[in-house]
Amino acid sequence: MNAKSIFGIVLTLVGLxxxxxxxxxxxxxxxxxxxxxxxxxxxxxxxxxxGLIRSTRA
Incomplete structure (x- = not known):
């Protein structure tokens, strides 16, 4: 799990x-x-x- 995925999860939770x-x-x-x-x-x-989570998953 890299920094982009973690940041995407944080953004998603804050948005929720x-x-x-x-x-x-x-x-x-x-x-x-x-x-x-x-x-x-x-x-x-x-x-x-x-969008960030989708773009970082392979």
């Missing part, structure tokens, strides 16, 4: 946490900008991590 937190905040009725920021950044981190 951001998506869950943003989804919970949005489901509570919070229509603030913070909900959308968490959802957008979580999605970016999640898909970047998935």
């Amino acid at each position: 946490v951001g998506l869950i937190y943003g989804g919970m905040d949005f489901a509570k009725g919070g229509v603030a900008q913070a909900s959308f920021v968490y959802l957008i950044l979580g999605g970016i981190f999640f898909f970047a991590g998935i």
